[in-house]
Amino acid sequence: MKLDIIIAGVGGQGNLLASVALANYSMKKGLEVLGTETIGSAQRGGSVVSHMRISDKKIHSPLVPNGRADILIGFEPIEAVRNIHFLNPKGKFIINNYPVPTIFCNMGMEEYPSEEEILGALKARCSQGYVIGASEKAKDMGTLMMTNVIMLGALAGIEPFFEKQELERVIAELLPKKVLEQNLMAYEEGYKMVANSEANAVSA
Amino acid sequence: MQKRKFIMGDDAMAMGAIEAGVKVVTGYPGTPATEILEVIAKERPDIYTEWSCNEMVATEVAMGSSLANVRTLAVMKHNGTNVATDMIMHFAFTGVKGAYVLVSADDPGANSSQNEEDTRILLHTYGHLPILDPSSPAEAKEMMKAAFDLSEETSSAYILRPVMRVCHARSVIEEGPSTAPDREPSFENDRSRFVMSAVSEPKAGGKMRPLWRHELLNAKQAEYKEIAEKSPFNWIEKGEGHTGLVGCGIGYTYAKEALESLDLSLPILKLGTLPLPPKKVREFLNQVDRVIVFEEIEPVVEKMLKQICYDEKLQVEVLGREFFLPAEGELNTQIVLEALDKLAVAELPEDLKPFDRPKMPIRIRTQCVGCSHRSLLNAMKEVTRKHKGIVTGDIGCHDAGSFPPIELQSTIYCMGASIPMAAGLAKSGLGRPVVAMIGDSTFFHMGLPGLVSASYNRANITVVIGDNGTTAMTGFQPHAGSGINVMEQDVPKISIEEVVKAVGASVRKVNPYNIAETKKALEEAVTEEGVSVIIATAPCYLRNSKTDNLFFTPRAVEVNPERCNGCKICINDFGCPSLRYKDEKVTIDKATCVMCGMCADVCKRGAIV
Known part of the structure; x- marks a missing residue:
C-alpha cells in the first residue's frame, strides 16, 4: 500500500496542520510516513507545497516524484494547477475554489485565470476530482481559518483510506479546546460536500 | 519527549x-x-x-x-x-x-x-x-x-x-x-x-x-x-550491471527511489562522510565501468572520485553535476530517472515522463496585511522618490519591499550589507541621497560595525532601522534588543537608540504606522549632513495581532466608490494584499483586512475613509 499526497496552497492557509493530521492518522495505522514542505521564500503570502508520503514499505525520499501523487489537495486553485505535474493521471484532486489573488494579478500585470481555465488545466492531467467551496463555507461558519479542516473532511469523503471518525479523532487532538467544536462541525460539512452528492464531482 | x-x-x-x-x-x-x-x-x-x-x-x-x-x-x-x-x-x-x-x-x-x-x-x-x-x-x-x-x-x-x-x-x-x-x-x-x-x-x-x-x-x-x-554511514549495495550509482547524503534517497520505481538493481555506493572511505570507494569503483554521482549541490565527491580514478589508473567514467546532471538546485527522483534514461540504462515509464504544466500567474511573498514595514516602506518611497534617493536593502521581511509592487530597495546582499553599501554609494560622488534599510536583529548581527565605520568615516547617509522587536523572518526569535532570551529569561534590552547615539549619529524615533510623522523625519534626515538614523519602532503584527500590543488604532475603513478614480496608488504603490481592483474601482477584502487603516492614509483622493 502507498499513498502519495500533495497539498498546495498559500502561506497561512493551514497546510501544516493538515499534513500533520494525515501523518498522525497514518502512524496510528502502523504505516511509514515521510513528508516535507516547500515554502516559497518563507511564508508571508508565498506558495506553500506539502509532500506527504504514506506506505507500508520503507519510503526513501521526502519528495513525491512527478506523476506519482495519488491525491492533489488544492487549498487554492492556481496553486493546485502549479503542482498538477505531481498528480498521477489515474489519481484524484480536490480543490478549494477560493482564489487568493497574487500581487501581479492585483496590479493588473497578470490575469487570474477563470474557473473554466483552471478546471480545463486540471482535467488535462487527471479525469477524477472535486471542486468545493471550502473557504466560502468556512467564512459562513465564522472564519477562513477552518478551510483546512473542511478540506480534510472532504478528503475523508473521497479517499477510503481515511476513515471518517478516526481522522476526526486525530484532528481533534491537534486543535485547541476553544475552537474544537466549531472545527469538528466544519469537518462534517466538508465531508458532506463530497460524500453524499455528485454535485461537486468533475469528470473529463 | x-x-x-x-x-x-x-x-x-x-x-x-x-x-x-x-x-x-x-x-x-x-x-x-x-x-x-x-x-x-x-x-x-x-x-x-x-x-x-x-x-x-x-x-x-x-x-x-x-x-x-x-x-x-x-x-x-x-x-x-x-x-x-x-x-x-x-x-x-x-x-x-x-x-x-x-x-x-x-x-x-x-x-x-x-x-x-x-x-x-x-x-x-x-x-x-x-x-x-x-x-x-x-x-x-x-x-x-x-x-x-x-x-x-x-x-x-x-x-x-x-x-x-x-x-x-x-x-x-x-x-x-x-x-x-x-x-x-x-x-x-x-x-x-x-x-x-x-x-x-x-x-x-x-x-x-x-x-x-x-x-x-x-x-x-x-x-x-x-x-x-x-563508519555505519557509508556502505555498498550489490547490484547488476556495470553502471553504479553513488548517493551522497540526500542524493542516496533519490537514487534508491528511482531504482525501486524502475524495479532495477544497480550497484549503489552510499556515502555520508567526508573525507571518503578510500578502501570502500576503491572496492566499488573496481566493480563498475561507469558511475553517476548524486550529491547536493556542487560536484565535491564527483571530483574526489575522478581524482581517485586518476591516481589509481582506474578506467571508470565518473558522471555527475560537473557536466552531466543539472549543476544548480536540488536533486529529485525525476533527475535520477532522466539520467538513467539518457544513458539508456532504463526507459522512463509513461506516467513519469515530464508533463508540461500550464503557466499560472507568479506568486511572490510580500509584507503581511497589517505589517508596519509596509507603511514605513511607503513613507520611504515617497521621500526618496522626491529627492531622487537610492535605498540599499538588507535581509529580513522588509526585503520584500524590493519586489513589486513596492520596488523600493535597489540592493539585497548579505546580513548588514545595507549600511556599508549605502556609504559606498554616498562616497562615490554620485551626489544623490542614499538610505539604508535594515531590521533590528540584522542591525545587531552585522549592521553595527557598518554603522560605526560609516560614522567614523563621515559618510553622508540615512539609516532606517525597522525595529519590530524580533527576528520575524525566521519565526520570531528574540535578539539583543528584545529584552528576553531564547531560554525565556528577562535580560537587559540593549537600546538601539543609545547605541546609535554612542556611535555619534543623529537619531529620530518614529511610529511607522504614522506615515506623516515618518515622512517628516525622513525629509529631515536625507537633507542633513552625516549619518542620520531613524528608528521606526512597532511590534511585528503577525506575532502581536492577538495581543493589545499594537501601535495603531484599528479603523474600519471603506472605499467610497464615488471618490475612487481607480488610480491604484493603494495597490501599485502601497500594495496591501487586502485591496482588490474590480471594474475600475478598489474594494477591500473584509475577510483578510485587519483594520490598520494605512490605505486610507496613502489614498490621495480621500476615497478610503
Whole structure:
C-alpha cells in the first residue's frame, strides 16, 4: 500500500496542520510516513507545497516524484494547477475554489485565470476530482481559518483510506479546546460536500 | 519527549544532541536550521542555549565552552557559516577539547535563502574538517550523536551538514539511549594549541606554530579516513550491471527511489562522510565501468572520485553535476530517472515522463496585511522618490519591499550589507541621497560595525532601522534588543537608540504606522549632513495581532466608490494584499483586512475613509 499526497496552497492557509493530521492518522495505522514542505521564500503570502508520503514499505525520499501523487489537495486553485505535474493521471484532486489573488494579478500585470481555465488545466492531467467551496463555507461558519479542516473532511469523503471518525479523532487532538467544536462541525460539512452528492464531482 | 514521534529533521537532530549530552548550544536563526536550537531550548531548560548576535560569535562562544571540556553545539545556515569562517579556520588548526559539533545547514535550490551554497567546500575542501552528510532525519539524529563521540575521539570539531530536505523533512523518529559522558567542566591551559599566533613552537623544534598546527591538521586526515572506513554511514549495495550509482547524503534517497520505481538493481555506493572511505570507494569503483554521482549541490565527491580514478589508473567514467546532471538546485527522483534514461540504462515509464504544466500567474511573498514595514516602506518611497534617493536593502521581511509592487530597495546582499553599501554609494560622488534599510536583529548581527565605520568615516547617509522587536523572518526569535532570551529569561534590552547615539549619529524615533510623522523625519534626515538614523519602532503584527500590543488604532475603513478614480496608488504603490481592483474601482477584502487603516492614509483622493 502507498499513498502519495500533495497539498498546495498559500502561506497561512493551514497546510501544516493538515499534513500533520494525515501523518498522525497514518502512524496510528502502523504505516511509514515521510513528508516535507516547500515554502516559497518563507511564508508571508508565498506558495506553500506539502509532500506527504504514506506506505507500508520503507519510503526513501521526502519528495513525491512527478506523476506519482495519488491525491492533489488544492487549498487554492492556481496553486493546485502549479503542482498538477505531481498528480498521477489515474489519481484524484480536490480543490478549494477560493482564489487568493497574487500581487501581479492585483496590479493588473497578470490575469487570474477563470474557473473554466483552471478546471480545463486540471482535467488535462487527471479525469477524477472535486471542486468545493471550502473557504466560502468556512467564512459562513465564522472564519477562513477552518478551510483546512473542511478540506480534510472532504478528503475523508473521497479517499477510503481515511476513515471518517478516526481522522476526526486525530484532528481533534491537534486543535485547541476553544475552537474544537466549531472545527469538528466544519469537518462534517466538508465531508458532506463530497460524500453524499455528485454535485461537486468533475469528470473529463 | 515521547518514544516515537513524527517530527522534523531539525527536531531529530536536537534529540540527538540531547541524547549525546550537549551542555552549551549557540547559534543565529536561519532557515532551515533554526528549529534545532529552539527545540533544545524548549525541551531542556537545563541545557544552556543562546541566540548569539551572529554566527561568528556563536562559534566563538561554543569554542570557549569546548575548552571547559563540555559538549558544545553551534547551529547555523550556510550564510552564517560564511560569517563564522574566520573562527572555523582557526579551530580547524587548534582542535577542540570537549566535543564540538557545528551544524552548517545548506539550502539547495535556495527555497529560503538569498543564494545557494555547498558548505562542504568551505568546511572540508578548504577547512580540512571532517563532515557527516545525512540522508534522512533518522540518520541525521544518529550522525549528531556520532559526531559528538568522534569529535572527542579525534580532538577536532565535527561538522554535520544537513540539507533542506533533511532539516525540513518530517518522519517518525525514535528516542534512543543517552551517550552523555559523566564529567564536570574543567579547564587546563594548553597554550601550544589554544594560542594561535606566529611564534616559534618549542614542541616542534622551533617551527612556527601555525605551520606546525597545519601539519598536524593534514596528518589528522588519515585518522578521519580510518573513521570513515568503519563508519555505519557509508556502505555498498550489490547490484547488476556495470553502471553504479553513488548517493551522497540526500542524493542516496533519490537514487534508491528511482531504482525501486524502475524495479532495477544497480550497484549503489552510499556515502555520508567526508573525507571518503578510500578502501570502500576503491572496492566499488573496481566493480563498475561507469558511475553517476548524486550529491547536493556542487560536484565535491564527483571530483574526489575522478581524482581517485586518476591516481589509481582506474578506467571508470565518473558522471555527475560537473557536466552531466543539472549543476544548480536540488536533486529529485525525476533527475535520477532522466539520467538513467539518457544513458539508456532504463526507459522512463509513461506516467513519469515530464508533463508540461500550464503557466499560472507568479506568486511572490510580500509584507503581511497589517505589517508596519509596509507603511514605513511607503513613507520611504515617497521621500526618496522626491529627492531622487537610492535605498540599499538588507535581509529580513522588509526585503520584500524590493519586489513589486513596492520596488523600493535597489540592493539585497548579505546580513548588514545595507549600511556599508549605502556609504559606498554616498562616497562615490554620485551626489544623490542614499538610505539604508535594515531590521533590528540584522542591525545587531552585522549592521553595527557598518554603522560605526560609516560614522567614523563621515559618510553622508540615512539609516532606517525597522525595529519590530524580533527576528520575524525566521519565526520570531528574540535578539539583543528584545529584552528576553531564547531560554525565556528577562535580560537587559540593549537600546538601539543609545547605541546609535554612542556611535555619534543623529537619531529620530518614529511610529511607522504614522506615515506623516515618518515622512517628516525622513525629509529631515536625507537633507542633513552625516549619518542620520531613524528608528521606526512597532511590534511585528503577525506575532502581536492577538495581543493589545499594537501601535495603531484599528479603523474600519471603506472605499467610497464615488471618490475612487481607480488610480491604484493603494495597490501599485502601497500594495496591501487586502485591496482588490474590480471594474475600475478598489474594494477591500473584509475577510483578510485587519483594520490598520494605512490605505486610507496613502489614498490621495480621500476615497478610503
